[in-house]
Amino acid sequence: MDIEPTKIPQATAKRLPLYYRFINNLHSKGKQRVSSKELSEAVKVDSATIRRDFSYFGALGKKGYGYNVNYLLNFFRETLDQDETTNVALIGVGNLGTAFLHYNFKKNNNTKIVMAFDSDESKVGTNIAGIPVYHIHDVVEKAKEQNVSVAIMTVPSFAAQGIADQLMEAGIIGILNFTPARISVPNHVRVHHIDLAVELQSLVYFLKHYPLDEEEQEELE
């Protein structure tokens, strides 16, 4: 494919896994083509945005035909490097962390939680949904051993920075941070912060100040 992934705007790139998951499902059902309306309904992104995003992928939908599923799938696989599994470690096997261990990410793409860590001795040495729980003291050694490059942080916020420092030592380059703490990391490390309270507040704000007009609603429905 002749399109460099780096040429895709970040906002579009963020939607790639969403598209990929849906297109992959269509492909496994034997579907050959998909319309932007169908996509829009499934991934909850308006169809104008989808058309613009897909033009970056070199996929031009044809009227009355839609998009070619095979083309898109190949593009997404290549761009997302889906043939290569990314090993992920989960830090903090509490309420949220345990739920993630039970959720099988592998169903959707090639990221896999291969190990978990906690400081609570009663959790260390257990196995949750087939994933071993180690002591946080061993994070550097274990993560290096299995080539883990990404970590999900579901620890109390007071522990976040200390753990981030250990993760750097372990060679982690991506952190999905569910704690409310802002963490400092070197420039080469990417942190994505997921704050459910902020997301919820933002939804309520948008509902209040930017009610969807009927046309938009129709596109989203």
Ligand SMILES: NC(=O)c1ccc[n+]([C@@H]2O[C@H](COP(=O)([O-])OP(=O)(O)OC[C@H]3O[C@@H](n4cnc5c(N)ncnc54)[C@H](O)[C@@H]3O)[C@@H](O)[C@H]2O)c1
């Ligand atoms: N539960 C939710 O719905 C929710 C939602 C959004 C964000 N969060 C955030 O996610 C984080 C986890 O929430 P939770 O409800 O799962 O908390 P929790 O108290 O149930 O779990 C935290 C886990 O981290 C472990 N831990 C503590 N210090 C550690 C350390 N230094 N090293 C390794 N493990 C350590 C604890 O033993 C525990 O198992 C919090 O920062 C919380 O604010 C939680």
